[in-house]
Amino acid sequence: MFVELELITPVMKFGAKALKDIHKILTALKKHFDVIVNHSCGLHVHVGNGIEGLSFQPFQYLMATIWIFESQILTLLRKSRNNGFHCRSLRKHSHLGVFGFEGNLLDVLLGTSEINEVVAMFNGYDYFTRMGFQLQNLLQPFAHPVKRTIEFRVHEGSMDSETVLNWVSFVVELVSWAHRIKRQDLKIFLSQHIDSKDSSIEDLFKEIGFPQSTVEFYRVKVEKLRPIEEKEAERKKATKKRKAEEKKARDAARAAGKMIDDSSDGDSTSSSSMDTLESGSLVF
Numbered sequence: 001m002f003v004e005l006e007l008i009t010p011v012m013k014f015g016a017k018a019l020k021d022i023h024k025i026l027t028a029l030k031k032h033f034d035v036i037v038n039h040s041c042g043l044h045v046h047v048g049n050g051i052e053g054l055s056f057q058p059f060q061y062l063m064a065t066i067w068i069f070e071s072q073i074l075t076l077l078r079k080s081r082n083n084g085f086h087c088r089s090l091r092k093h094s095h096l097g098v099f100g101f102e103g104n105l106l107d108v109l110l111g112t113s114e115i116n117e118v119v120a121m122f123n124g125y126d127y128f129t130r131m132g133f134q135l136q137n138l139l140q141p142f143a144h145p146v147k148r149t150i151e152f153r154v155h156e157g158s159m160d161s162e163t164v165l166n167w168v169s170f171v172v173e174l175v176s177w178a179h180r181i182k183r184q185d186l187k188i189f190l191s192q193h194i195d196s197k198d199s200s201i202e203d204l205f206k207e208i209g210f211p212q213s214t215v216e217f218y219r220v221k222v223e224k225l226r227p228i229e230e231k232e233a234e235r236k237k238a239t240k241k242r243k244a245e246e247k248k249a250r251d252a253a254r255a256a257g258k259m260i261d262d263s264s265d266g267d268s269t270s271s272s273s274m275d276t277l278e279s280g281s282l283v284f
Contacts, residue, residue: 002036011146014172022168023161030159039080041157042087045168046137047175048149053138055179056115061186062150062178063122064109065204066090066133068194072201076167076218078156079229087132087153090122098125106187106194115140150175166217170210177208 009025012018029035048054054062066073070090074082083089091097101108112118119135132154137147152171158164181189189207193199205215 002034014168019165019168022165026159026161026164035159037157037159039078039156042081042084042153043155043157043164043167045152045155045171046147046149047152047172048137048147051146051148053140053142053148054115054150054175056118057183058175058179059115059138059150060110060112060118061181061183062175063118063133063135064106064186064190065174065178067096067109067122068190069199069201069204072199072204074154075201075222076170077154078225081132081154081156084132086130088124088129089132093124093129093131094122095125096121106190109190110183110187162217163221166214169214173208173210174204 007029009022012021067090074089081087083092088094089097096108112121115138119139122131122133123129123135124131130153132152134151134153137144137149137151142148152167155167193203201218202215
């Protein structure tokens with residue numbers, strides 16, 4: 001018997017020790033337990049600055065960057081995580097995405113004046129929407145004494161330590177970069193990609209200074225993942241077709257059984273009664 005569960009780590013200070021501890025935890029879990037990660041599972045990473053939360057300007061820079069590079073970030077992940085029920089897309093479900101804007105997009109993204117305005121802009125357009133980039137914990141005054149973070153919810157569930165550690169490193173480095181970059185440099189960088197159809201995740205990796213080894217990890221991951229997803233999609237399509245055909249056959253059998261019932265109303269012979277019984281028994 002399997003039981004649904006959520007694994008939660010303690011709060012960790014990002015660094016070599018934290019990454020090593022995560023690796024140990026995942027290794028131990030796989031060694032001692034029969035853990036299954038299916039498509040319903042997600043990997044959620046909270047990033048903050050202790051109980052201080054995130055400062056306004058870096059937070060503004062971070063969300064402007066995520067908005068512009070959201071589709072590129074999602075290329076690193078399973079397609080099922082793109083606007084999934086528990087990880088909705090900024091472009092499709094945030095206030096900004098649903099209700100739109102007037103004027104220059106970059107001016108809108110960088111035109112907020114406080115943290116709560118940033119949260120309101122990128123939060124889900126209704127109360128029940130769970131965003132892939134969840135900002136609720138940063139609303140001020142803080143509702144939680146410790147958890148004052150941005151929550152990255154878009155990654156698929158995984159027990160592979162290399163996959164988990166690379167994603168954790170990426171989101172932490174992205175937040176750290178947003179604290180380092182100067183406003184004018186950010187505007188130049190984002191203006192180069194705001195309307196570009198040729199921008200890739202590697203442009204963002206290069207900007208934040210990600211090592212080539214990580215770039216290569218994601219290149220290999222995606223190359224392996226896409227054929228797997230295509231086969232899964234084919235199996236899903238075949239299963240859907242089979243179920244539709246089975247339903248059609250059951251409906252036809254039921255209809256045939258009813259026709260036999262109707263035609264035998266005036267016939268009281270034992271033979272026709274047995275025919276009706278057998279016809280009915282063929283359905284289930």
